[in-house]
Amino acid sequence: MKKLLIATNNKGKVKELHELLKELDVELVTPADINLNLDVEEDGATYIENASKKAIAFAQASGLISLADDSGLEVDALDGAPGLYSARYHPKPGADDADRRAYMIENLKDKSRPWTAHFHATIAIAVPGEDVKIADGDCYGEIIPEERGTGGFGYDPIFFMPELGKTMSELEMEEKNRLSHRARAVMNAMPILREIFFN
Numbered sequence: 001m002k003k004l005l006i007a008t009n010n011k012g013k014v015k016e017l018h019e020l021l022k023e024l025d026v027e028l029v030t031p032a033d034i035n036l037n038l039d040v041e042e043d044g045a046t047y048i049e050n051a052s053k054k055a056i057a058f059a060q061a062s063g064l065i066s067l068a069d070d071s072g073l074e075v076d077a078l079d080g081a082p083g084l085y086s087a088r089y090h091p092k093p094g095a096d097d098a099d100r101r102a103y104m105i106e107n108l109k110d111k112s113r114p115w116t117a118h119f120h121a122t123i124a125i126a127v128p129g130e131d132v133k134i135a136d137g138d139c140y141g142e143i144i145p146e147e148r149g150t151g152g153f154g155y156d157p158i159f160f161m162p163e164l165g166k167t168m169s170e171l172e173m174e175e176k177n178r179l180s181h182r183a184r185a186v187m188n189a190m191p192i193l194r195e196i197f198f199n
């Protein structure tokens with residue numbers, strides 16, 4: 001069976017992508033499965049550049065078809081920040097997801113609500129020796145000042161989805177995987193993946 005490497009070091013993404021990519025019916029492999037320890041510097045100016053860089057680096061290091069995700073949270077009252085820099089959105093090195101959520105709320109507290117925001121995900125697929133293929137997805141909601149829920153990762157506990165009356169952390173994984181930016185990006189990537197693996 002052909003293999004697809006889920007090219008990310010983020011455990012939350014690995015879990016979600018594993019579920020989302022199951023229906024493709026190829027063998028899914030994580031960096032840990034093949035003892036691959038690779039940290040790619042994310043110095044691109046766009047999600048596409050960073051996702052492509054990660055997918056290419058993992059494909060080159062493993063020889064496997066590789067799928068990377070570059071994503072972020074864009075908050076309107078913060079002029080689209082942290083966006084591309086969502087994983088590093090804190091002045092102190094060593095900060096974790098909880099520190100970043102608290103920092104975001106601190107930066108928003110004097111701005112009028114609702115704090116509308118959206119998640120964006122760009123997926124890049126690298127086939128060794130071929131051009132990178134891209135797909136993306138978005139998910140709209142708002143930031144709330146208190147944490148709710150225990151699921152997901154990153155900014156999920158403060159990302160509220162008004163039409164559901166729940167934060168992303170309060171969704172079952174199956175529900176997040178129908179509605180999220182990453183779910184939409186994977187859905188848009190499916191025809192590309194089917195072409196790569198089955199044509």
Ligand code: ITT
Pocket residue numbers: 007008009010013042054069070071072073086087119152153154155156168180182
């Ligand atoms: P890899 O590069 O190894 O994939 P990373 O965490 O560094 O892992 P990104 O550079 O794409 O990945 O950073 C995206 C950040 O955006 C992530 O660390 C979270 O803080 C946030 N984020 C992305 N998707 C999210 C989601 O579904 N729920 C909550 N936060 C999310």
